[in-house]
Amino acid sequence: MTTTRHACLERDARDPLAPLRDAFALPEGMIYLDGNSLGARPRAALERANQVVAEEWGNGLIGSWNEAGWRALPERLGNQLARLIGADDDEVVITDTTSINLFKVLVAALRVQAERDPSRKVIVTERSNFPTDIYMVEGLADLLQQGYSLRLVDRPEAFPAAIGSDTAVALITQVNYKTGYLYDMQALTAHAHECGALTIWDLCHSAGAVPIDLKAANADYAIGCTYKYLNGGPGSPAFVWVAPALRELVWQPLSGWWGHARQFGMETRYEPAPGIGRYLCGTQPITSLAMIECGLEIFARTDMQALRAKSLALTDLFIERVQARCGQHPLELVTPLEHARRGSHVSFEHPEGYAVIQALIERGVVGDYREPRIMRFGFTPLYTRFVDVWDAAETLGEILDNETWRQERFMTRKQVT
Amino acid sequence: MTTTRHACLERDARDPLAPLRDAFALPEGMIYLDGNSLGARPRAALERANQVVAEEWGNGLIGSWNEAGWRALPERLGNQLARLIGADDDEVVITDTTSINLFKVLVAALRVQAERDPSRKVIVTERSNFPTDIYMVEGLADLLQQGYSLRLVDRPEAFPAAIGSDTAVALITQVNYKTGYLYDMQALTAHAHECGALTIWDLCHSAGAVPIDLKAANADYAIGCTYKYLNGGPGSPAFVWVAPALRELVWQPLSGWWGHARQFGMETRYEPAPGIGRYLCGTQPITSLAMIECGLEIFARTDMQALRAKSLALTDLFIERVQARCGQHPLELVTPLEHARRGSHVSFEHPEGYAVIQALIERGVVGDYREPRIMRFGFTPLYTRFVDVWDAAETLGEILDNETWRQERFMTRKQVT
Numbered sequence: 001m002t003t004t005r006h007a008c009l010e011r012d013a014r015d016p017l018a019p020l021r022d023a024f025a026l027p028e029g030m031i032y033l034d035g036n037s038l039g040a041r042p043r044a045a046l047e048r049a050n051q052v053v054a055e056e057w058g059n060g061l062i063g064s065w066n067e068a069g070w071r072a073l074p075e076r077l078g079n080q081l082a083r084l085i086g087a088d089d090d091e092v093v094i095t096d097t098t099s100i101n102l103f104k105v106l107v108a109a110l111r112v113q114a115e116r117d118p119s120r121k122v123i124v125t126e127r128s129n130f131p132t133d134i135y136m137v138e139g140l141a142d143l144l145q146q147g148y149s150l151r152l153v154d155r156p157e158a159f160p161a162a163i164g165s166d167t168a169v170a171l172i173t174q175v176n177y178k179t180g181y182l183y184d185m186q187a188l189t190a191h192a193h194e195c196g197a198l199t200i201w202d203l204c205h206s207a208g209a210v211p212i213d214l215k216a217a218n219a220d221y222a223i224g225c226t227y228k229y230l231n232g233g234p235g236s237p238a239f240v241w242v243a244p245a246l247r248e249l250v251w252q253p254l255s256g257w258w259g260h261a262r263q264f265g266m267e268t269r270y271e272p273a274p275g276i277g278r279y280l281c282g283t284q285p286i287t288s289l290a291m292i293e294c295g296l297e298i299f300a301r302t303d304m305q306a307l308r309a310k311s312l313a314l315t316d317l318f319i320e321r322v323q324a325r326c327g328q329h330p331l332e333l334v335t336p337l338e339h340a341r342r343g344s345h346v347s348f349e350h351p352e353g354y355a356v357i358q359a360l361i362e363r364g365v366v367g368d369y370r371e372p373r374i375m376r377f378g379f380t381p382l383y384t385r386f387v388d389v390w391d392a393a394e395t396l397g398e399i400l401d402n403e404t405w406r407q408e409r410f411m412t413r414k415q416v417t
Numbered sequence: 418m419t420t421t422r423h424a425c426l427e428r429d430a431r432d433p434l435a436p437l438r439d440a441f442a443l444p445e446g447m448i449y450l451d452g453n454s455l456g457a458r459p460r461a462a463l464e465r466a467n468q469v470v471a472e473e474w475g476n477g478l479i480g481s482w483n484e485a486g487w488r489a490l491p492e493r494l495g496n497q498l499a500r501l502i503g504a505d506d507d508e509v510v511i512t513d514t515t516s517i518n519l520f521k522v523l524v525a526a527l528r529v530q531a532e533r534d535p536s537r538k539v540i541v542t543e544r545s546n547f548p549t550d551i552y553m554v555e556g557l558a559d560l561l562q563q564g565y566s567l568r569l570v571d572r573p574e575a576f577p578a579a580i581g582s583d584t585a586v587a588l589i590t591q592v593n594y595k596t597g598y599l600y601d602m603q604a605l606t607a608h609a610h611e612c613g614a615l616t617i618w619d620l621c622h623s624a625g626a627v628p629i630d631l632k633a634a635n636a637d638y639a640i641g642c643t644y645k646y647l648n649g650g651p652g653s654p655a656f657v658w659v660a661p662a663l664r665e666l667v668w669q670p671l672s673g674w675w676g677h678a679r680q681f682g683m684e685t686r687y688e689p690a691p692g693i694g695r696y697l698c699g700t701q702p703i704t705s706l707a708m709i710e711c712g713l714e715i716f717a718r719t720d721m722q723a724l725r726a727k728s729l730a731l732t733d734l735f736i737e738r739v740q741a742r743c744g745q746h747p748l749e750l751v752t753p754l755e756h757a758r759r760g761s762h763v764s765f766e767h768p769e770g771y772a773v774i775q776a777l778i779e780r781g782v783v784g785d786y787r788e789p790r791i792m793r794f795g796f797t798p799l800y801t802r803f804v805d806v807w808d809a810a811e812t813l814g815e816i817l818d819n820e821t822w823r824q825e826r827f828m829t830r831k832q833v834t
Contacts, residue, residue, distance in 0.1 A: 025475045034479045041475040049470045049704060050463070057651055058442045058458040062451045062783060070651060097699030099673030100517060107560060127685055132674035132699065135687040139672030143524060144560070152685060227700070234474055234487060234703035255556030256516030257549035266788045268544055268569060270552040282514030282549065283644070286651035287466060288702030366479060371683045 002324070003317070005394075008386040017310050021383045023298045024231075031365045031388045031395075036177075036205060036345040036378030039231030042294040052287045070286050074237075074258075075277070077289070080296040081230070081239055084304060085203060085222065086213030092241045093276050094292060095258075095284055098204055098225045099132045101240040104252035104279055105221040106140055106169065108242065109198045110148070111250040113168040117196060120168035124197070126159070127152035130177045133202055137171065156181050156341075160191045167197040174212070175205035175343030178370050180315075180335040182210060182343045186217040193218065198246075204228060207239075208295075209311065209344035209380075211304040220246055229344065229380060231295030236288050240279045247276060256281035298382060310381035311344040314389055318346050318377060321393035329400040334374065345378040358408035359399045365392045419741070420734070422811075425803040434727050438800045440715045441648075448782045448805045448812075453594075453622060453762040453795030456648030459711040469704045487703050491654075491675075492694065494706070497713040498647070498656055501721060502620060502639065503630030509658045510693050511709060512675075512701055515621055515642045516549045518657040521669035521696055522638040523557055523586065525659065526615045527565070528667040530585040534613060537585035541614070543576070544569035547594045550619055554588065573598050573758075577608050584614040591629070592622035592760030595791050597732075597752040599627060599760045602634040610635065615663075621645060624656075625712075626728065626761035626797075628721040637663055646761065646797060648712030653705050657696045664693060673698035715799060727798035728761040731806055735763050735794060738810035746817040751791065762795040775825035776816045782809045 012018055024040045026032060032040060056068040065071050078092035085092070095101070106123070113120050123137050134150065141148040153162045156176070163170050170192045175182050185201060192199045201222040206212060208229030214222055222241040226232035251272050257263055258280035261271045272278035319333060332349040336342045350356050350373060357369040367377040377392065399405055429435055441457045443449060449457060473485040482488050495509035502509070512518070523540075530537050540554050551567065558565040570579045573593070580587050587609045592599050602618060609616045617638040623629060625646030631639055639658040643649035668689050674680055675697035678688040689695035736750060749766040753759045767773050767790060774786040784794040794809065816822055 025471075027476045027478070030478075032478060038474075038479045038482075040478065041470065046467070046470050046475070049466045053458065053463050053466045053650070053708070054442075057455075058463070059444045061444070061447075061449060061457065062455045062785065063778075064651070065455075096513070096517070097673070097701075099675075099699035100513070100671065103671060130674075131677070131683050131685065134685055135672045135674060135677065138687045139668065139670040142668065142672075143670040225700070233470070234481070235700045235706070236702060238699075251556065251559065253556040253560040254517065254520060255552045255559075256514070257547075257552060258516075260548070260552065264788065266548050268548065268551055270555045282516035282655075283642070283652045284514075285653060285702035285705030287708065288705040289652070291470070291704065361480075368479065371681065 005387065005390045008390040011386040017302060017306060017381055020298060020301060024383045026383060029364055031392050033367045033377040033392060035380035036228050037368055038234060039228055039295065040383055042231055042298055044294040045233060045291045048291050048294050049287060052290045073289050074280055074284060077292050077296065078239060084299055085207055086215050087241050091244065091276055092239055093279055094226060094237050094239045094289065095280050096238060098223055098238040099136050101223040101238050102133060102136045103140060104254055105200050105223060105240060105242065106137065107253050108250050109169045109200060109221060112246060113198060120166055121147045122149055122151050122166045123169045123171055124151045124153060124162045124167050125171040127154050128176060128178055129173050133171060133173060156183065159188065163192050163195045163197050165196065167195060169200055170197050171200045173202040173204065177205050178347060178374050180343045180345045180347055182341050185219060189217045189219050205343055208299065211308050214241060219243065226292050232292035233288055236292050237284055242276060248274060252279055254281045258282060307381045311379055312339050314379040314381065314384055315342060315346050317386060317389045318393060321390060322396060325393050325397035326400050345376055347374050347376045349373045350375055352405055355405040355408040356399060359405040360395060363395050365395045422804065422807045425807040428803040434719060434723060434798055437715060437718060441800045443800060446781055448809050450784045450794040450809060452797035453645050454785055455651060456645055456712065457800055459648055459715055461711040462650060462708045465708050465711050466704060469707045490706050491697055491701060494709050495656060501716055502624055503632050504658050508661065508693055509656055510696055511643060511654050511656045511706065512697050513655060515640055515655040516553050518640040518655050519550060519553045520557060521671055522617050522640060522657060522659065523554065524670050525667050526586045526617060526638060529663060530615060537583055538564045539566055539568050539583045540586045540588055541568045541570060541579045541584050542588040544571050545593060545595055546590050550588060550590060573600065576605065580609050580612045580614050582613065584612060586617055587614050588617045590619040590621065594622050595764060595787050597760045597762045597764055599758050602636060606634045606636050622760055625716065628725050631658060636660065643709050649709035650705055653709050654701055659693060665691060669696055671698045675699060724798045728796055729756050731796040731798060731801055732759060732763050734803060734806045735810060738807060739813060742810050742814035743817050762793055764791050764793045766790045767792055769822055772822040772825040773816060776822040777812060780812050782812045
């Protein structure tokens with residue numbers, strides 16, 4: 001299939017999601033393909049920040065915990081997010097960070113397994129999982145000194161076979177941050193359950209990017225961040241979901257006063273709240289938390305099926321254009337071609353990946369780089385246009401043809417989260 | 418000693434700290450005596466929030482992690498805060514919540530003790546400590562299942578004797594959130610060390626309120642929040658300090674990627690960063706974090722000795738005026754009269770404390786209520802005036818004389834953090 005820039009403009013003109021781009025404040029002249037790392041700013045977020053800081057904090061002061069609804073934000077925003085991941089009302093809270101929430105659900109899952117079958121001591125995850133997931137397991141295993149260990153899987157296809165009778169938990173990041181590989185949540189959960197393992201799904205690179213149905217998949221625990229495809233703002237708090245059947249079985253150990261059954265009872269014994277509220281711990285950063293709503297409200301104007309269809313069209317087009325325009329260069333696609341296995345970002349390896357990404361950024365095409373050699377390009381159907389995809393591939397082609405990247409090669413490496 | 422409202426106005430006119438009040442946006446007509454719960458808004462915070470949201474997020478996007486200095490915020494703001502608590506550069510980070518940071522240092526302290534004397538299994542703290550401190554110890558003890566237990570002290574005077582040869586850690590909130598009792602950090606730390614115990618100081622109600630010298634006191638660990646006397650904004654992230662001699666001895670178990678020696682090495686084994694950076698875990702809420710600087714910059718225009726002198730003058734005046742104006746009512750002062758034992762808030766018990774506080778708030782005097790029966794009034798020398806103290810005591814007297822609180826008595830209790 002061949003296409004033209006003009007055909008891309010026509011696709012944008014026909015795109016039913018195109019009007020949603022206006023909900024975002026995007027810098028003039030930039031093609032932003034890094035929404036998989038930090039989502040763009042919803043226009044409404046500026047007004048919301050002003051409202052929180054000037055009115056709610058400045059004028060409402062302490063009264064705003066009740067009157068401006070600050071206290072209920074983790075649950076209220078959790079309900080708005082729930083519909084994007086196949087959870088029901090009162091099943092999700094937005095709080096803390098992905099790493100901290102992982103610690104909570106990991107302990108919970110291990111406690112459930114310790115009751116069911118204490119011989120299960122293995123946590124299975126991908127070797128190429130985002131490092132914090134691996135580090136948090138290490139930190140917990142080292143803390144407990146109860147013989148827990150990690151089993152690191154080298155290829156996604158090898159994941160099912162790595163879950164066995166010794167496995168307590170399968171910790172799966174649904175979309176791999178490097179390759180964009182998308183796991184089949186329903187199939188892998190079913191397989192894990194057959195093996196007697198519980199599943200923790202890290203949705204950092206899939207929430208807001210692909211349709212997710214935690215309940216239909218019979219998943220056990222899920223965590224994820226809100227600042228990538230959900231456009232919550234830099235470092236906005238993360239979310240946590242626990243299957244209702246598991247939720248009240250155990251405590252999570254970060255048992256701060258926000259998770260207490262009677263937060264203001266000022267008691268001297270901890271008693272976890274019923275429901276997902278027991279996954280709260282301390283006081284949350286309200287300004288950063290409140291802005292998450294602005295991103296979630298944009299999702300309420302569409303649905304994940306429409307977003308998924310456009311996401312696949314965008315990533316198909318990018319793969320096709322890069323292969324057509326840059327085929328003579330040493331680029332290797334590391335993202336699956338199969339739709340069912342692809343998230344919403346596309347990665348290519350290039351021997352000079354870091355320098356090439358820097359050259360692209362210099363020319364206004366913002367992707368990012370991940371060790372080793374991986375150039376990542378994220379496609380956010382809410383604001384990425386087909387013509388952006390065309391132009392990005394063209395710019396990449398020019399940089400590779402002209403070896404523009406050579407001048408970036410010896411710059412100090414800067415890294416972003 | 419008797420005084421007059423006019424004399425209070427004269428004291429304000431002479432007060433060298435009075436000009437700092439202009440750095441805050443305070444609601445017209447409100448006497449805000451709850452800065453010990455949520456500090457008032459520095460005027461500069463609104464502009465800073467706008468800058469972060471509109472410019473740094475909106476235009477800088479992912480590049481702002483480096484170019485706007487987001488990555489370095491935990492350390493950079495930690496350095497600004499360090500001078501207020503007697504710590505040196507590169508010893509403090511601002512991150513996560515007080516509860517989460519307590520978990521980190523608690524595990525660290527127990528690990529150090531496990532090496533030194535594994536028979537020490539007791540954590541000593543006040544029964545009337547802020548509940549989250551107690552709950553976090555419970556959560557950890559329950560997680561470890563290694564025989565750790567809490568010893569709850571009923572009176573501050575009994576704290577030293579409660580530390581013994583079985584004590585691993587003394588967890589002391591320097592200023593009690595209910596009574597305003599101020600512990601002697603130097604003396605209690607020295608005593609704990611003589612007993613072989615380590616100290617964790619919770620500075621939530623003392624940082625920015627009383628002079629603190631962690632290094633001179635030879636303290637071991639300190640944590641605290643930034644949204645009370647430090648005026649960082651609602652739920653702004655908390656801080657953590659560890660004595661350099663203890664810092665590298667052990668891991669803390671919330672070992673997320675931000676605490677790794679090479680954050681972007683994307684390695685599969687955790688290696689803690691040298692220095693206080695190992696107490697970082699996940700990505701921080703940048704908008705809420707960045708505003709903390711606006712509060713800290715106001716402190717840079719004065720010093721803790723000047724603030725302490727005014728704080729004591731304000732609390733002295735309030736105690737004197739309430740006793741003079743409301744002496745016939747059933748009010749009981751629960752805050753120490755002795756300067757060396759008093760923080761920057763004053764608490765009275767009243768049988769109808771909740772209703773009285775509601776009546777005060779209705780009349781624009783904002784204090785708060787804590788179970789059971791405690792009315793709290795916080796005095797922030799950066800923006801509280803002597804005339805505010807006079808007027809607050811007068812209003813309290815009128816409410817008690819007229820039993821205005823009776824109409825508030827049957828309202829639903831609302832609580833604030």
